[in-house]
Amino acid sequence: MQKHTANSVKLGVFVLAGIFLLVLTLYILGKNKGMFGASFDLKTHFRAVNGLVKGNNVRFSGIDIGSVKNIVFVNDTVIEVTMSIERKMKSIIRSNAVASLGTDGLIGNRVVNIAPARGEAPLIKEGDLLPSKDEINTDEMLQTLRRTNDNVAVIAEELRSTIHRINTSAQLTELLEDRTMSANLKASFAHLHEATEKASALMTDASATLTLASQGKGALATLLTDTTLSQEIRQVVKKIKQVEESADRLANDLNQVVVSVDKDYNTGQGTVNALMKDSLMAAQLRQTIDNVEKGTETFSQNMEALKHNFLFKRYFKKIEKEEKKKAVQKKSQ
Amino acid sequence: MAKFELTLPENTRRFLHDAGELSRFAARFFAEGFSPRYEVLEFVRQCFVVGYKSLPLAGLTAFIMGLVLTMQLHPTMVYYGVEAMIPAMVGISIVREIGPILTALIFAGKIGSSIGAELGSMKVTEQIDAMEVSGTNPFKYLVVTRTLAATLMLPILVIIADAISLYGSYLGINIYENVSFYLFFKQIFDHLLFMDVVPAVIKTFFFGFAVGIIGCYKGYYSSKGTEGVGRSANSAVVVSSVMIFILDLLAVQITDLL
Structure with a gap:
């Protein structure tokens, strides 16, 4: 009898274990499909569902929130997909969320992905139609x-x-x-390097100068900050301006002279015209100049004769000595 | 004997005769099984023998099958870069087909032969006749209880064997990589559908019934002494195994229609 009871207990455990596992499996599957929790329906339209069937998962931002409840044709180009969504998602999904078709992994089941969109929109309600985005077809x-x-x-x-x-x-x-090319390139790069170094040094100097200037030191600072210098520069500029005005006047005078000469030349009057056009006067002038040259030559001979005359010889030697003395002094300096 | 029967070959005539007798035997099971008096204690004892005592063998086989299936699948799945699909693939394979078929075949081997031999030996030693003489309905006491126990215990055995097999698969996948228990079973249940589980469970009732009724039939109509007992046991296993595959084929066709 005891053995019979023990066997009955074992049998009971065996049967209950089997039934428990079956019920557990069915419960998990039902829960995955949202059969036991409160849910509501959402709809969306697609042009093609590409193998989506009833029971496929619905995901919001990658999390399973429901399953496909129904798929029907609205017309020849629109298919309406009804989704059963967990009721708690009512406070999260907004009406501008976009539904699209996807695949669970590379070769997995089809899924409907709902993605939140930017911008404000009211929360979804029972039976709302979500906007959809068509899948990229293979x-x-x-x-x-x-x-x-x-x-x-x-x-x-x-x-x-x-x-x-x-x-x-x-x-x-x-x-x-060309093997010289590399040498040339090398040299060019060396020069470039050198130029860069110089530029760098220059920049360093400039920087130092500017630093000094900002501290109120150096010539640049004086130039930039000294008010008396600027006054002087202003005066210099003023004088330059005056010189410029004088030059202008001079130029005007010269211009008047040129105009006068030009006028004389064109009208055949005046000294310039006579000098430039009167051949007789030119010949007389040339004769006069020749006479002056001859007179000068004769005067030069007379002077040379005076140097050798005993009355003036002493005077000329004295002058010669003083000149020599000045030359020696200049050399020693 | 009708003229039509005489034109058929001997083997065909015997096959058709057995099929007809088996059908009548099954019809008698339904007729007597649902009418009082019920042999409850014998039914419970048979459930223990048929179901509980088959669990170690079925469980061990299922565990090894889950482990081996995973280890065999792993290199190929890695080659295609879809090793993450192993739990789903193994889960669906075991729940839909491998679990029910393998357990039913083990069940047929162990229980079908046991019932055939037991009833065969009772037949040849005229114990069944003695029961009839003593006023006990041998069909109710021997056939109905055993067939009903086989019909009801095999689904439970299959469910437990499936669970053990999936655990074996979990251990198998952890030989190669580190997958948590929760993730493994979550991946399985994410890919399982009601249409995977429910038809698989329903068909095991038919498998169990086939094993029980064929074993009882072969034993109940055993003859030719001890040689007949062995033949009954052997043919019970062979016929019930073939019947399991035929029923499975029908079940797949019916499931596809749904």
Whole structure:
């Protein structure tokens, strides 16, 4: 009898364990599908659902919040998907949230993804129609990929052509094989480096100068801050202006002279005209100059004769000695 | 014997005869099983023998199957970069097909042969006839209790075996990578549907009934002494195993229609 009771207990445990596991499994599956919690319906429209079936999950920002309840045709281009959503999501999802189709992993089940959108919108209500975004179709992706491939083929062909031209270019080959080029480049870089260093030093000096100037020291600071200097500069500028005005007047006078001369020349009157156009006067003037030259030469001979005359010889020697003395003094200085 | 029967080959005629007799036997089960008097104590004893005592064998087999299936799948799934799908894949495979079929076959091997041999030996030793003489309905006491116990215990056995098998799979996947218990079972239940679980459980009732009724039939109509007992046990296993596959095929077809 005791053995019979023990067997009955074991059997009871066995049966209850089996029933418990079955119920637990069904409960978890039901809970996953939102069968036991309070829920409400939301709708959205798609052009194509791409394999979505009843019972597929609905996610909001990646979290499972419900399942697809029904899928019906509205017309030949619109399919209405009704989703059963957990009631607690009523206080979170807004009416501008966007529904889209996705896949659970790379090859997993289809899912409806609801994503929040920017901007303010009221919270959703029972039976609201959410805006939807059509999924990128695989065929469309392949078509885009095909266009990309075509473009890549064109680019590759052009690249090949360019490389061929580079390979067959004599000038480029010569340039590449020119060993002096690298030396020149090196030298250029050295000069560039040197120039950069000088520029750097210059900038350092400028910086120091500016620092001094900002501290009120140095010539630049004086130039920038000394009021008397600016006064003097102003006066200098004023004088330069006066000189400029004098120069203007002089130029005007000269201009008047030139105009007068030009007038005389054109009218055949005046001294200038006589000097420039009267050949007789020019001949007389030349004769006069010749006479003056001859007179000067004769005077020079007379003076030389005076130097050698005993009455004046002493005087000229004295002058010669003084000049020599001055020359020696200048050298010693 | 009708003229039509005489035109058929001997094997075909015997097969059709057995099929007809088995159908009548099953019909008698339903007729007598639901009418009083009920052999409750014998039914409970048979549940213990058929169900509880089969658990170690079925559990061990299921555990090894879950472990091995995962270890065999892992390299291929890694090759395709979808190792994250192993729990879902193993879970669906075990719950939908491997668990029910494997457990039913183990059940047929252990219980079908046991029932066939037990009833066969009772038949050849004329114990069944003695029961009839003593006023006990041998069909109710022997056939109804065993068939009903097999029908009801196999689903429970399958559910527990599925759980053990999934645990084996969990250990198997943890040989290669570190997956938490919660994540493993969450991934399974995320991919399981009612249509995976419910038809799988329902078909196991039919598997259990087939094993029970065929074992009883083969034993109940055993003949030719001790040789007949062995043949009854053997044919009970063979026929019930084939019947399990046929029923599974039908179940898959019906599930696809739903």
